[in-house]
Amino acid sequence: MGKMALGFSMITLLSFGLAAEEAPAEPEVMPQICPASSCATRSSGLVSFFGWPWVDVVNGFSLDLYHAHDEVNGMEFGLLFSEADVNGFQLAPCVNIANTFCGVQLACGNITDQFTGLQLGVGGNSAYQFTGCQLSITNITETADGAQIGAFNLAEDCDFQLGAINCVEGGKGLQIGAINYNPDGFLPVFPLFNYSF
CATH class of the missing domain: 2.160.20 (Pectate Lyase C-like)
Known part of the structure; x- marks a missing residue:
């Protein structure tokens, strides 16, 4: 009986050892009802x-x-x-x-x-x-679909500027003021008004 118990113990130990060497099972993924971003409340x-x-x-x-x-x-x-x-x-x-x-x-x-x-x-x-x-008094923007009205107006592109000093880096638009800078205007710097269409 002692040999039988020893044999049973050896088989048990071997089976635990083989189970430990197997790759762990992947956890079961539950299907999401909604994406994670829309689940946040x-x-x-x-x-x-x-x-x-x-x-x-x-x-x-x-x-x-x-x-x-x-x-x-x-x-x-x-x-x-x-x-x-x-x-x-x-x-x-x-x-x-x-x-x-x-x-x-x-x-x-x-x-x-x-x-x-x-x-x-x-x-x-x-x-x-x-x-x-x-x-x-001061208006600054990159791109404007509209107007800037102030003492100093600065934009990369603006439809209309009204002020003492108006500066755009290009694009189409109308400027009315004491100093108007637009490199695409009929002159780059012009007093009273400048435009580019």
Whole structure:
């Protein structure tokens, strides 16, 4: 009986050793009902005061010392400055910052990547690309489908500029001001007006 127990023990040990050498089984992958990006939930609310309640998206009114939301559909008012993607109205005494913006921005300075609408700034407006109008002392953009109105206007390409000093790096458009620079204009620098069509 001792030999039989020893033989059984040897077979058991060998079988455990062979099982350990086999490749581990791949974990079973559960099918996803929806892609991972759309499964993420974003909280939303109608009104937010000073970050309460905490929500990612405000569909209404937001009043904060500093921004507390990813997106605002309605009005955002920052007591110092605002930073969110906004569809509607963005107001702050200092600076409004938006990645994408559609509506009206009003502050001492406005900074946005892409916007459609109106930027009203006391000190300056800056946008990478916009459709609409920039109105401030200083307006800077890369590409504008619209107008820049201010003391100093700078763009790579802009349809219309009205100001004391207007500069574009080329493209088609009309400039009215004391000094107008457009290398594609009828003259590169010309007082009162310049155009390129």
